Amino acid sequence: MKSPLKEKKDNIKTEDDTLFGLLSAYKIYNTYFRILINISNTILILQITSNPKKWPKIGEDKYADFRLCKRSEIGMIKLSVKYLSPDHLIDYLGPALGLKIPESDISIINNIESDDLYSLETKYIYLQEIIYLITKIIELSPEKKYEIIEKFLSKII
Numbered sequence: 001m002k003s004p005l006k007e008k009k010d011n012i013k014t015e016d017d018t019l020f021g022l023l024s025a026y027k028i029y030n031t032y033f034r035i036l037i038n039i040s041n042t043i044l045i046l047q048i049t050s051n052p053k054k055w056p057k058i059g060e061d062k063y064a065d066f067r068l069c070k071r072s073e074i075g076m077i078k079l080s081v082k083y084l085s086p087d088h089l090i091d092y093l094g095p096a097l098g099l100k101i102p103e104s105d106i107s108i109i110n111n112i113e114s115d116d117l118y119s120l121e122t123k124y125i126y127l128q129e130i131i132y133l134i135t136k137i138i139e140l141s142p143e144k145k146y147e148i149i150e151k152f153l154s155k156i157i
Contacts, residue, residue: 023146029085033134035069035127042124046097046134047117048086054116074131081138083145086118089137091155092148097133101126 032052036045045066049055058066071079089097095108097120107121122130140148 023083023142023149026083026149029083029088031081031084031086031089031137033079033137035074035130036063036066037069037124037127038066039124040065044122044124044127044130046120046122046130048089048119049117050085051116056117074127076131076135076138078138079134081140081145083142084137084140084148086112086116088148088152090118091152096120099126099129099133101129 030050032049034047034055036047036058037043043066045063047055056063058064058068071077090110090112095110096103096106099106099120099122101122105123105126109117109119109121111117111119
């Protein structure tokens with residue numbers, strides 16, 4: 001008679017066998033988005049960070065004329081994505097985040113390494129493209145998130 005305590009190697013299933021088990025190792029990574037608008041100068045700034053405490057204050061000199069775009073204004077439920085860091089997204093999508101906007105209309109400030117803040121400044125007329133980009137990133141499937149992480153890690157190693 002076989003001992004019930006003895007297990008076959010084929011029947012052992014670890015927690016990491018599922019996709020969510022694999023993603024659980026990246027549970028600490030989050031990416032947060034915010035949109036700042038200056039209607040008088042028709043400027044829009046998309047900021048990305050892994051920690052909302054890193055947002056610069058809107059009352060500062062550079063952002064004094066800007067106002068924060070609310071989730072309800074742009075029709076979004078949330079402005080964050082789990083399991084991906086800003087580094088993963090920037091590496092995967094490119095510096096312009098995959099936006100089809102002329103290079104002359106984009107100004108990028110990449111301070112991810114020092115300040116944990118990525119800013120993309122463009123004209124207000126591109127608001128719908130920015131909203132579509134954020135929606136597309138937030139609605140990524142778990143499989144696609146894991147693929148982005150794998151591609152990022154393969155470039156490091």
